[in-house]
Amino acid sequence: MSDAMSDDTTFTPGEEDMVLAAEYVLTLLGPSEVAAFEERLVREPALRALVAAWADDFVAMTDNIDEARVPPRVWRAIHQRLWPATGADTTPAMGFWARLGLGKLVVAASVAAMFGFLVYQSDMLPGDHPEFVATLGAADAPVRFAAAYDVDTGELRMRREGQGAAAGRSYELWLIAGDAAPVSVMVWPADTTEQALVLPANLAGVLPGATLAISDEPLGGSPTGQPTGAVLAAGPVTAS
Amino acid sequence: MSHRAGDPCAFSVQHIEEDGEEKGKIAPTGARGIRINRPAHAIGRSWRDGNRGGTRQTMATLEDIEDLIARTALADRAAFQKLYQLTSAKLFGISLRVLGTTSEAEEAVQDSYIKIWRSAGRYQAGGYSPMTWLITIARNTAIDRLRARRAAGADLSEADAVPSSDPGPEALAIAGSERARLMGCLDELDADRAEAVRGAYLMGLTYQELAESYGIPLNTMRTWLRRSLRKLKECLTR
Numbered sequence: 001m002s003d004a005m006s007d008d009t010t011f012t013p014g015e016e017d018m019v020l021a022a023e024y025v026l027t028l029l030g031p032s033e034v035a036a037f038e039e040r041l042v043r044e045p046a047l048r049a050l051v052a053a054w055a056d057d058f059v060a061m062t063d064n065i066d067e068a069r070v071p072p073r074v075w076r077a078i079h080q081r082l083w084p085a086t087g088a089d090t091t092p093a094m095g096f097w098a099r100l101g102l103g104k105l106v107v108a109a110s111v112a113a114m115f116g117f118l119v120y121q122s123d124m125l126p127g128d129h130p131e132f133v134a135t136l137g138a139a140d141a142p143v144r145f146a147a148a149y150d151v152d153t154g155e156l157r158m159r160r161e162g163q164g165a166a167a168g169r170s171y172e173l174w175l176i177a178g179d180a181a182p183v184s185v186m187v188w189p190a191d192t193t194e195q196a197l198v199l200p201a202n203l204a205g206v207l208p209g210a211t212l213a214i215s216d217e218p219l220g221g222s223p224t225g226q227p228t229g230a231v232l233a234a235g236p237v238t239a240s
Numbered sequence: 241m242s243h244r245a246g247d248p249c250a251f252s253v254q255h256i257e258e259d260g261e262e263k264g265k266i267a268p269t270g271a272r273g274i275r276i277n278r279p280a281h282a283i284g285r286s287w288r289d290g291n292r293g294g295t296r297q298t299m300a301t302l303e304d305i306e307d308l309i310a311r312t313a314l315a316d317r318a319a320f321q322k323l324y325q326l327t328s329a330k331l332f333g334i335s336l337r338v339l340g341t342t343s344e345a346e347e348a349v350q351d352s353y354i355k356i357w358r359s360a361g362r363y364q365a366g367g368y369s370p371m372t373w374l375i376t377i378a379r380n381t382a383i384d385r386l387r388a389r390r391a392a393g394a395d396l397s398e399a400d401a402v403p404s405s406d407p408g409p410e411a412l413a414i415a416g417s418e419r420a421r422l423m424g425c426l427d428e429l430d431a432d433r434a435e436a437v438r439g440a441y442l443m444g445l446t447y448q449e450l451a452e453s454y455g456i457p458l459n460t461m462r463t464w465l466r467r468s469l470r471k472l473k474e475c476l477t478r
Contacts, residue, residue, distance in 0.1 A: 009463075015470055022469040025376075026440040027383060028447055052367035057476055058441050059372045060422040062379070065337050067329035074332075074346050075324060078353045083317075153358060 021050035025058055035201035042200070130157070133240040134212050137162065137233030143171075145233055147212055148240070154204055156185075157196040162233075164190060165216070172217045174227060177206035182213065187221035210237050300326045305370040313360035320357055327371070328353070331378040338382035338442065348385050352378045383444035425475035433468040440465075 011019065023029050024037050041047055130148035137144035144161035158173065165171045171188035186197060199207065215222070216229035305326065311319030331352055335345035355377050363373055426434040432454065439445040445453070451461035 011466075011470065018473055019466045019469045022473070023466070026437070027380065027444060028440055028465075048365075048367055052372075054473075055368055055376050056372045056418070057422055057472075059375050059379075060418040061438060061441050062330075062334050062337075062375055063419040065330075065333045068333040068336050068345075070328045070332045070349060071346065074328070074349055075321075077346075077350050078324070078357075081350070081354055082357055153355075 017047060018050055021047060022054045025051060025054040031201075035205075039200055039202070130240055132208055132237050134235045134237045136212055136214055136235040141233060143214060143232040145173075145212075145214055147235075147237070149199075149204075149207055149237065154198045155196050156199050156207070158188075158194070160188065160193045168219050169229075170217050170219050170221055171214050171232070172221045172227065174213045174215060175203055175207065175210055176213060177210040180206075182227055184222065184225065185212075187217070188214070207237055208239070211235065212237060302370050305374075309356075309360050309363050309370055309373070312357060313363065320360075323356070324353060327374055330371075331374060334375060334378050335382045338379065338386055338444070344385060344389075345382070348382045349378070352381045355381065379441070386444050387446075421476065425472050428475050429468050429471060433464065436461075436465055437468065437472070 020029075020037060024034065029037060037047075041051065131151045132149040134147040135144075136147065142162050146159045146161060147156060149156045160171075165188065170190070173185040173188060174182035175185050176182045183203060185199070185203065186195070189195070211234055213227075213234035214232050215227040216232055217227070218229075222228050305323065308319045308323040308326070312323055328349060332345060332349050335348040335352070336342065339345045339348060352374075356374065359377075363370070366373060368376065426437060429437070436445075436450050436454070439450060439453075447458055447462050447465070450465070451458045454461060456464070
């Protein structure tokens with residue numbers, strides 16, 4: 001043990017992860033390294049523990065930084081950004097889905113974890129400004145989804161407009177970038193109309209200009225990792 | 241945009257689900273929202289910066305802060321405002337230290353609290369202690385701004401003017417045991433390596449920038465700092 005620990009150049013796999021976690025917290029990694037590391041973080045609780053421990057360690061460097069009085073305008077600005085006044089000024093006050101012409105929002109209660117990254121219940125804040133949107137399916141199609149992607153938060157929000165999946169079947173959402181094979185984004189939870197999820201960095205990077213598609217799959221999603229059923233709805237991701 | 245500072249909300253977002261279930265529950269299988277045990281020292285520690293600014297008497301404990309984050313996750317605006325009242329002076333101080341100008345620090349604090357509101361539901365999954373989580377968001381937000389400013393061609397003189405984080409004797413005495421522990425272990429490193437760790441954390445210096453400032457090749461810098469980080473952890477876990 002002491003051999004490995006004292007060897008100046010060779011890192012054990014455990015040491016490698018421990019040092020990588022420190023570099024992540026110090027933001028010393030390049031974009032591709034960050035993306036790879038965050039993909040591992042999703043799957044590896046032990047790695048998350050290393051990151052949290054380093055964050056706790058390094059945050060001690062801020063212990064001696066004095067507090068500073070924050071001008072009241074800062075809270076007012078935060079309040080304005082989170083809860084723009086309703087009524088008088090319509091444009092900034094319009095909610096997220098209202099901007100997309102989708103009417104009143106209903107927050108989905110169902111939350112699911114799929115395919116290595118997790119979906120969480122969206123707080124659906126008003127005043128968000130998605131940079132990219134997509135409409136999957138024609139206006140009168142039975143299967144129709146709306147999508148919006150906020151670059152700042154990395155959040156892809158989806159709303160089912162049309163009918164749900166047939167009994168014993170599931171909808172699956174795919175991302176198709178250029179000529180690449182479709183990548184599964186999520187299996188749509190039954191009885192759910194709203195979902196939001198944070199895309200892994202590798203998917204987020206190729207989202208603009210890509211196509212989102214919904215396919216009909218066996219219950220629980222495609223067994224092969226590629227679409228096996230009919231594509232029911234699809235649409236390009238475009239700047240909003 | 242492509243090189244955003246690692247963000248506790250960015251990754252921990254992906255671990256949470258089942259928020260409606262009982263708090264702290266460890267999910268049975270897979271990469272679920274596992275709650276990592278907090279270090280005992282962090283739980284009961286009083287969040288005590290009250291006397292330093294001379295104007296505030298903050299007696300909130302970390303448990304109070306954690307409770308406010310949990311209520312913020314439930315979209316409780318009053319809890320969020322209280323959280324802001326208790327913690328914004330600290331986060332503003334850190335943003336000021338990193339960015340050096342009031343106007344930029346104000347914007348960074350705004351951005352930080354927007355992120356805190358939006359990602360409070362994912363706090364549990366990250367395994368951070370509450371002030372670490374808040375401060376990490378503020379630090380990363382400020383560092384992102386600082387790096388964007390540098391990338392935009394602003395010279396480094398402002399960053400260079402950032403005062404050293406070395407505490408005076410008085411500050412060291414006030415600081416908690418975590419700080420003493422970290423500083424003790426940084427002291428075990430060669431002085432320039434400890435300074436590189438500080439520069440990375442407090443100024444967001446990249447390997448490239450560190451290599452240039454020490455006048456050594458990039459790969460050497462990286463090897464050098466990685467060994468130092470290993471040594472630092474050995475000390476911290478001793």
